Amino acid sequence: MGHVDPGLWGDSYSSRFEPDPSGERMIINMGPQHPSTHGVLRVILELDGEYIVRAEPVLGYIHRMHEWMAENRTYAQFIPNMGRVDYLHALAWNWAYVGAVERLAGIAVPERAEYIRVITCELNRISSHLLWWGAYLLDLGAFTPIMYAFDDRERILDILQMVTGSRLTYSSFAFGGVTMDLPPEFAPKTREFIATLRSRLPMYRGLVTDNGILLGRCVDIGVLDLDMIRRYGATGPVVRGSGQPYDVRRAEPYSVYDRFDFRIPTENACDAMARYLVRLAEIEESMSIVEQALDSLPEGPHLGKVPRKIKPPKGEACFAVEGARGKILITVVSDGGPTPYRVKLRAPGFSNLSLFAELAQGTLLADAVSILGSLDLVIPEIDR
Numbered sequence: 232m233g234h235v236d237p238g239l240w241g242d243s244y245s246s247r248f249e250p251d252p253s254g255e256r257m258i259i260n261m262g263p264q265h266p267s268t269h270g271v272l273r274v275i276l277e278l279d280g281e282y283i284v285r286a287e288p289v290l291g292y293i294h295r296m297h298e299w300m301a302e303n304r305t306y307a308q309f310i311p312n313m314g315r316v317d318y319l320h321a322l323a324w325n326w327a328y329v330g331a332v333e334r335l336a337g338i339a340v341p342e343r344a345e346y347i348r349v350i351t352c353e354l355n356r357i358s359s360h361l362l363w364w365g366a367y368l369l370d371l372g373a374f375t376p377i378m379y380a381f382d383d384r385e386r387i388l389d390i391l392q393m394v395t396g397s398r399l400t401y402s403s404f405a406f407g408g409v410t411m412d413l414p415p416e417f418a419p420k421t422r423e424f425i426a427t428l429r430s431r432l433p434m435y436r437g438l439v440t441d442n443g444i445l446l447g448r449c450v451d452i453g454v455l456d457l458d459m460i461r462r463y464g465a466t467g468p469v470v471r472g473s474g475q476p477y478d479v480r481r482a483e484p485y486s487v488y489d490r491f492d493f494r495i496p497t498e499n500a501c502d503a504m505a506r507y508l509v510r511l512a513e514i515e516e517s518m519s520i521v522e523q524a525l526d527s528l529p530e531g532p533h534l535g536k537v538p539r540k541i542k543p544p545k546g547e548a549c550f551a552v553e554g555a556r557g558k559i560l561i562t563v564v565s566d567g568g569p570t571p572y573r574v575k576l577r578a579p580g581f582s583n584l585s586l587f588a589e590l591a592q593g594t595l596l597a598d599a600v601s602i603l604g605s606l607d608l609v610i611p612e613i614d615r
Contacts, residue, residue, distance in 0.1 A: 467557025
């Protein structure tokens with residue numbers, strides 16, 4: 232097969248992917264309608280046989296202009312947008328935005344609300360990692376694990392629905408706290424779920440983690456050293472899978488995380504398997520955090536005193552949280568009016584995806600699927 236006419240995929244990329252005079256190389260599209268791209272991510276690949284010579288991710292297919300929308304809504308009206316940026320860990324984005332506005336406006340948050348935020352955000356993290364686990368293995372050809380993953384994830388959604396009223400695009404964090412207090416049945420249902428999931432994790436290891444087929448697709452695949460991580464600003468399980476214990480909950484403590492005893496899982500192999508193991512270990516740590524928070528949950532209001540109209544003084548503030556994919560950082564700039572002058576969203580997936588072009592060079596085409604999956608990409612977050 233010869234090369235594909237660059238005009239077929241746009242003038243903007245033709246200068247970067249010149250046709251091979253020998254006719255030995257191919258240029259193909261991976262996506263945007265491809266199961267392993269988890270959305271509408273398009274990757275242009277230049278292949279020499281089965282090996283990737285060059286890869287270039289193409290964004291913009293679902294760009295929704297969230298940052299521009301912030302400038303045309305009041306501070307409170309923009310909160311629902313956060314659940315649509317990363318729909319798998321929506322509460323982390325909720326938290327980053329309300330945290331930035333609270334810091335800018337000097338709004339205090341009751342202690343009980345801080346605990347509720349931790350509990351719900353960690354449950355949301357577990358649900359995100361479960362979906363990643365099932366979908367990643369589906370990308371690699373295993374169908375059974377995603378059925379178990381969704382079975383456990385549905386139980387988390389039932390629990391979170393009690394306090395958020397939603398199952399996916401959460402919008403339950405408010406300035407000064409949370410919109411709803413925990414109902415009486417929340418704690419026993421949560422403890423029951425944690426006990427069930429903890430009992431199933433050994434089965435997950437036996438079914439999947441120790442499976443020779445998975446090891447063959449992940450071990451020594453997508454080896455990512457710290458130099459590349461630093462150059463692209465990767466965070467989350469991607470950096471922790473390369474031995475660096477960077478986690479915003481410890482590096483830049485916020486809320487009441489400093490009151491809980493939990494470790495930051497790391498692996499030193501730097502490959503796709505290391506990133507896999509980090510996420511499974513994080514599920515266990517999140518369960519531990521939730522149990523500790525439930526044990527020490529204080530009494531009091533779930534929402535503080537907040538003005539009906541939020542009009543922060545002129546200035547800017549930023550707030551960082553640890554999302555399921557890494558560091559979320561939101562900067563809010565105020566001109567003293569009822570709408571933000573500027574909102575900047577720092578999405579961890581964007582940095583994590585950016586390194587793929589370099590990481591994929593020289594790998595097999597089949598391994599590109601494993602590498603992409605190990606980065607845990609949510610395209611609406613990247614293409615925000």
